[in-house]
Amino acid sequence: MKVLVTGGAGFIGSHIVEELVDSHYEVVVVDNLVTGHMKNLLPQVSFYKRDVRKDMDEVFAKEKPDYVIHQAAQVSVSQSFTDPLYDCEENIVATLNILQSSAKHKVKKVVFASTAAVYGNPSYLPIDEAHHVQPISFYGLTKAHAEKYIHLFAHTHNLDFSILRYANVYGPRQDAHGEAGVIALFIEKLICGESPVIFGDGNQTRDFVFVKDVARANVAALENGKNEIFNVGTGQETSINEIIDHLAVSLRRPIQPTLRPPREGDIRSSVLKNDRAQSMLHWAPCYSLQEGLLKTVQFYQQENPYGVQEVIS
Structure with a gap:
């Protein structure tokens, strides 16, 4: 099975790639290297330097991935306030572009990196996935809108997904x-x-969660948790x-x-409640x-x- 990882040369993405390789998946990485680094990549991984906001059909047509893990994003809360347009392009436009290519090229499933920032100021702790979504940053807002695009694509294009809402990685x-x-x-x-x-x-x-545990959650989501949202944290x-x-x-x-x-x-x-991830993804932090x-x-x-x-x- 082949997995395309956007942002796979970055912090979390490179650990996901390592976990995929260790689990015997074939891996393709797409990264613009704005925050990612070539030194993070394993030699056996196929690499494309691309801007995921732009046309990705050539890569999808050539590589024919079975799965996509969409990790590429603008992830700074403070930067989302200073440059909300860039935040929107990186987190909404890029996601929409990946969804279109995934649907067109019959990808089995998209695993999306979301964030606890979508919840905003919590009404209760620990936060479960049923908690209201009311972000107080542009970063959280763009991730929340990206999630809505994913849900609609699942309905209109029969594209399976798992959404992972990360704690502080x-x-x-x-x-x-x-x-x-x-x-x-x-x-x-x-x-x-x-x-x-x-x-x-x-x-x-x-809720501070170690990156290796986050990588394991992404790999677990490839085969589990169809069309579900999961908190990825320690509790x-x-x-x-x-x-x-x-x-x-x-x-x-x-x-x-x-x-x-x-x-x-x-x-x-x-702090995030992770019961759903434990029961449906068969994942827990180690x-x-x-x-x-x-x-x-x-x-x-x-x-x-x-x-x-x-x-x-």
């Missing part, structure tokens, strides 16, 4: 500049000998201050963060926060050997 290869993951930002600051910046008081909470609520504490233990050094005012579009608290953070710090130390040195192994 972290892990090796996350770009602190391009993808704005708070853990990657913290570690980069520490490596450079700077104080990590917290927007707010640090008591805001998130564990962790504050930003607790992340700082965990990093201090891993690095064997005290960390004094710099506090700044909260940012527009940031949610106070979020990595604890401590394990995931340790692997992430070790990765950045290897990338920056003259930065932070001490890690508990």
Whole structure:
């Protein structure tokens, strides 16, 4: 079976590609390399440098993928406020383009990377998939609209799908500049000998899920969970201050963060209920926060050997 992964040279996408290869799928990657990197790609993977907002028929016609995992996106909440038009193009127009090519070339299923940001400020915790969709950022809004296109394509073109609403994904290869993951930002600051910046008081909470677990959820969704929406998270609520504490233990050094005012579009608290993914995708997270953070710090130390040195192994 062949899987086409958009954004497959990026942070999450490259881990999905590795999981697919390990599961004996043939893999085709499409990436414009704006945030992705060639060094993230395995040698046995076919690669096309393409803008997924534009015509993809040539790639689909040549490769004839059985499945599509649509990972390519603009994923920064803050950037969605500064450039909402680009956010719309990357997250709605590109998705529509992929859906059209998938329907035309008889793809069996599209797995779509969505986000917990579609829920907006939660009415209750943990958030389940029945929670109202009321985003407070343009990023969440574009992902919510992309989901609606997917539902309509399923109805009008008989195109199967699974929608995965990610919690806060972290892990090796996350770009602190391009993808704005708070853990990657913290570690980069520490490596450079700077104080990590917290927007707010640090008591805001998130559901931090390790990227390898997210990759496993995508592969599980290829054969399971037809025409369903799934939260992909740990079900564990962790504050930003607790992340700082965990990093201090891993690095064997005290960390004094710099506090700044909260940012527009940031949610106070979020944690996802993952029961549906467990029962229908037969998936559950394997990595604890401590394990995931340790692997992430070790990765950045290897990338920056003259930065932070001490890690508990």
